[in-house]
Amino acid sequence: MWLGEPPEGEQNPHSQNPSEQPGWAQLLSGRNRAKVVAIAAASAVVVAACVTGLLLLGGRRDDNADGGRNATAPASAPQSATASAPASKNPLGGATEGPAVPGWKVVINPKWGTAFDVPPDWDVKSPSLQIGFEDSKVDYSDPKNWGKVIILMSAPAILQDNWCLSDDDKDGRVENNALAAAGTKGAKGAKSTGDVALSQVSWWVYGGYTQPDKKSIVSDRTTKPYTTKSGVKGSIAWARSKNTPQKGKCASDGKAVTFGFKNSAGDFVAWNLYGATGVKDELPDATIMKILSTVRLHGKPKGSSS
Template sequence: MVLAAGITGFLVLGVGGDAGKPDAGPAGADTVPPSASPGEPRAGGEDGTAPLVPGWKTVVNPKRGIAFDVPAPWALKSTGWVSYVAENSDLEETPLVGFSAPAILKEKWCRSDDDGNGTQEDTPLAAAGSRGEPDARSTAEAARENARLWVYGSYAQPSKEKVTTGAAKPFTTRSGITGSVATATSTGVDGTGRCSYDGRATAFAFENPAGETVSWTFVGVRGVDDEVPEATVRKILSTVRLVDSTP
């Protein structure tokens, strides 16, 4: 799966990860079996994985012990699916930032061969996922860096000056998790490619009960008719909660 300037997705077999590299190279999104039937949550029950919003789906990252809800049209990837962004010029595709077990809205929203390599690439309208933040010095730093890197890597690169990152602010979810939220946007993407658009990302970072910093991030196209409304992004964010994690 490729998003705008270069979000790559792959299925991690055997072990989980947030932004590691696959052993056998990237796998196309259409090769990954769905983790749930359309309209059904990935998991249910009384363990925190039932949707908080009626009619929505629950997205679960079992490795990180994080769950959140998305509207019914969103598609859920498997819990072993990882998405990341890298510099377009980096042949090794060293991840700048990534997240696991994502949900994606309109995965084939735009299709093009903007880099002229003969391969048609799909740009989804939006995606959201969660990850660990082992290198973050604070939740505010983690939130701002996540938002900035997703917008730069997905939409603005190589022009870092086209990304504006807002200040991190306190935020508390419906379940009582308190952390820091920040939003970044791009402005003035040249649009030379058929699927070149400005974008935005909102990231929420917080500490789990073990004292580890973790995060949730939304990333999506900005300035189009079917852009995900800010109210919807905030509603999704409000459902972020802790669930039992798996080793």
């Protein structure tokens, strides 16, 4: 089910005046597949990626930023959690929080006041990192379009960053595609938890697996009520693609699930997970639901969806 334009909820100062952003340069063109864009503030690093991989670029913006483009100065990646240290530092107060599932890793989003767990083979990124899909119809060689993206989420965890490597356009730049990713975003303008889920879930499949086509996406027309193990109540919706028209070595169908709920500040929030389908290492729905079951409120939110 498609509900209007791509959802809001993550502000984008880059789109206001990209010519003033340090380290930004013209986006390289000629790629047919969607790209994930990301920004990390913890290391003052702007990150841009193709569907999943992370290409590190220069930049100086906070975690409100959400559109990344090619730049000239490479930098180091943000630190990720390790399997040997399942307890995560609480960015809000320095305390630790153990995982709800023993042996899993904790993913904390201080902006929205949420947390969830992922299996030990996932890579937990910086809480200030945002990832999202660029629009294949947008001409990013025009500076006016810098910062325009389809959808974003913050404080992500990624499964197999380099799951598939390709250079379909033969431009010499290898694009790395992740198997799956999960994170949280705001839901500005939402009127209910069901509205949150329905307005976001299809965009993850569209952005990562089918654009510019929407006909190959099948999504829930209504949501289902869901309560996590910690007692967070909300609504979930699924979307899946079948026979995507995208071509290339790493092209595949995809799926996504969105859980809409309210954080402790009363703001509508969306937890999202997307991943490739019809592939050997596809993330099982049962594992997705186990991850979803760990979603919980965490501290006082630093952000707002308004």
